[in-house]
Amino acid sequence: MRAFDPEVVDTVWAAIAPLLPPHAENHPLGCHRPRSSDRDCFEVALVRLVTGCSWEDAEHLCGYKVSDTTACARRDEWVAAGVFDRLVEEAISAYDKIVGLDLSEVAIDASVHKAPGGGQGTGPSPVDRARPGWKWSIATDYSGIPIGWTTEAANRHDQILLAPTLESVAARGLVCDIETVHLDRGYDTSTVRALLTSYALTDACIAKRRTTSAPKQKTLAARGLRWPVERTNAWMANFGQLRRNTDRRTAHRLAQFALALTFLIAAKLIDWRNRWSPGCVPIR
Secondary structure, three states, rough: HHHHHHHHHHHHHHHHHHHHOOOOOOOOOOOOOOOOOOHHHHHHHHHHHHHHOOOEEEEEEEEOOOOHHHHHEEEHHHHHHHHHHHHHHHHHHHHHHHHOOOOOOOEEEEEEEEEEOOOOOOOOOOOOOEEEEEEEEEEOOOOHHHHHEEEEOOOOOOHHHHHHHHHHHHHOOOOOHHHEEEEHHHHOOOOHHHHHHHHHOOOEEOOOOOOOOOOOOOOOHHOOOHHOOOOHHHHHHOHHHHOOOOOHHHHHHHHHHHHHHHHHHEEEHHHHHHOOOOOOOOOO
8 A cells, every 4th residue: 555655655744734723822821731743643544544444443553652532633623624625636736737637538437435334425325235335426637647526425326426526627627628528328318418518528438328239348449448537446445444434424534535635646746756766666
């Protein structure tokens, strides 16, 4: 898991540290316990994100440097301050400036995962015997770099998530640069085509719905260029808390999703920097 690579961790932390809200020392006697390190709280949250364990187990795995309640409370402070939202925006902007987003071929797809604790933004999963689950929809460029996303309950159809996903892309000012959009057969409806037209996305490659008389589509042309988003979904599913989420609030899931995307982009940027170094193995 590249998220545990010390170089990647240090890079992400260097981006997070300036975004953290300042702490006011307001104890009247000045005799309270020393405040736990932000870096230690970040490492506990990272272990929980990658492994999918509980806060208590993450505290144990980090050597009890900070308590689980403190790490959880610190995460809430950072979410309220919008730290993770700004972090992922900086990561996408940095990638666009250094490498460049390739918006000639953009793919959009959704992915369903477990949410055994239920809570906001969850629903009966159609692929897990109606157990609680959640779903994300993500748009990626040709290299698999995320440019827009949204989350919903597992029982929401992919078509419903398409509009907020495109809105997320439009909020970053990237829709006008998209040349072709690739979608699977679940989006093969007139409603989806009308939505794409409203965003001036007239060049869309949508797989046709299978009929009883039509043969199964196996060619690359029929599949389109959806593999970048499918690969990105697989990368994201490697994070235990995304694959089996135990948070009960949508804001917490979005924060975890943004942090996971930041680690993905940071690893790609490090690979780009080391692309001519001997023995460098790029992320695939």
